[in-house]
Amino acid sequence: MSFTLYADEQMTREAVSPYQLDFNGTGKNEFRLYFGSPYSYETLKPKSDEQIMLIPASRLKKWQPESGYSFGNIVEPTVANGCMYQVTGNGRTSINEPAWSTELNSQCSSGGVIFVNIGAKFQPEDIRLSLTQSGLDKATPGAFLALGGQLQGGKAIPVFIRITNNDNTPRSDRSDPCIIIRLNATTTETIAHSGKL
Known part of the structure; x- marks a missing residue:
C-alpha cells in the first residue's frame, strides 16, 4: 500500500508499517513522521468510518x-x-x-x-499524536489522529508523535516492540494515469 507513514517529507523512505514505537528508556521522546502516498493518482478513503485515522495500539502478545x-x-x-x-x-x-x-x-x-x-507494560495511552508540534500538549493520550474523510496522494501530512515512559524504571521494547501506530480500515482508489511511476 502506498499510503503509509514515511520518514521523510518527500515520501521516499517508508517507516515500517505498522510503525513500531521504540520507548527505550525514561522520559519523553518526540519526533515527526509523514503520512501519505507519493502518487497523486491515488485516493485513500475509509471503508466504514467517517475519518481516516492513525491509531496507537498494543501489539503485546x-x-x-x-x-x-x-x-x-x-x-x-x-x-x-x-x-x-x-x-x-x-x-x-x-x-x-x-x-x-x-x-x-x-x-x-x-x-x-x-x-x-x-x-x-507499555500502553497506547503512552502515545500522543498531533498534526502540529504545539498540538501535542493538548492531544488526548492514546487517542486516534483523524486525517480527514478522503486523502489525495502526492502530499505528505506531518504527524507529530510524543512517547512518554511514565514508569520510573528505564524500560525497553526494542527487541520486540509492544506498541504500534496502525491505520484504520481503508481502501485506495487509483485513477488512470500516464507517465513513469
Missing part, C-alpha cells in the same frame, strides 16, 4: 503454552497483571503458565523458556 520463543520476545500473562516479560533465550514453553511475579527483574519459567520481568 499473551503467553502461549507449548510454543516456541526466541531471545528478546516480550509477552504478558494470559491474565494481565500490568507487567511485561522478556525471553532470555530460545526455547519452548510447557503446558503450564509461569508463576508470574510483579517484582522488577524477577525470573520465572515454563518448559525451556525463562522470562524476566522488565517492568510495567
Whole structure:
C-alpha cells in the first residue's frame, strides 16, 4: 500500500508499517513522521468510518503454552497483571503458565523458556499524536489522529508523535516492540494515469 507513514517529507523512505514505537528508556521522546502516498493518482478513503485515522495500539502478545520463543520476545500473562516479560533465550514453553511475579527483574519459567520481568507494560495511552508540534500538549493520550474523510496522494501530512515512559524504571521494547501506530480500515482508489511511476 502506498499510503503509509514515511520518514521523510518527500515520501521516499517508508517507516515500517505498522510503525513500531521504540520507548527505550525514561522520559519523553518526540519526533515527526509523514503520512501519505507519493502518487497523486491515488485516493485513500475509509471503508466504514467517517475519518481516516492513525491509531496507537498494543501489539503485546499473551503467553502461549507449548510454543516456541526466541531471545528478546516480550509477552504478558494470559491474565494481565500490568507487567511485561522478556525471553532470555530460545526455547519452548510447557503446558503450564509461569508463576508470574510483579517484582522488577524477577525470573520465572515454563518448559525451556525463562522470562524476566522488565517492568510495567507499555500502553497506547503512552502515545500522543498531533498534526502540529504545539498540538501535542493538548492531544488526548492514546487517542486516534483523524486525517480527514478522503486523502489525495502526492502530499505528505506531518504527524507529530510524543512517547512518554511514565514508569520510573528505564524500560525497553526494542527487541520486540509492544506498541504500534496502525491505520484504520481503508481502501485506495487509483485513477488512470500516464507517465513513469
